[in-house]
Amino acid sequence: MYHWFMSVLGVAEARKQLPDLLAGFSRGSAESVFLGAHRKAVGVLMPVRVYEELRSERDRAVDDSVGSLRAEGLEPSSVATELAGLFSQGRITAGQMEAMLLAYHRVG
Known part of the structure; x- marks a missing residue:
């Protein structure tokens, strides 16, 4: 904000x-x-360098989340992996990713 x-x-x-x-x-x-x-x-x-820092932070957040799942013996679903990629690229927000994951898992 x-x-x-x-x-x-x-x-x-x-x-x-x-x-x-x-x-x-x-x-x-x-x-x-x-x-x-x-x-x-x-x-x-x-500036591009600020954008790259933000992008790096998103990549790190995704990597940390996947690492936490794997530490629990779990693997992210293909849908979660796809949405995490979109989030990492800045194409969707964290809130959008969360809403899409919840919607997918409620239906599935």
């Missing part, structure tokens, strides 16, 4: 500031920029 004191750029302002934002990223800035309308963020622009 973003903090109330962070500014949210509208499309026109983001377009105007994009060259400066990218230059800042190239110089090593780790500050993310929130994009949206009416002060409500709907997206974020961030």
Whole structure:
């Protein structure tokens, strides 16, 4: 969640500031920029290295979860493995993954 004191750029302002934002990223800035309308963020622009750190954290969380299952003598289902991959890639949120797993196991 973003903090109330962070500014949210509208499309026109983001377009105007994009060259400066990218230059800042190239110089090593780790500050993310929130994009949206009416002060409500709907997206974020961030340096690649910040994205890679977040992706790495997701990969580590998936690996830790699989390790915990295996320590209990269990293996993740193919559906859980597929959803964990989508989560790790940033294509679904943890909440979406949880809801899909619960729905799958309730039906199955």
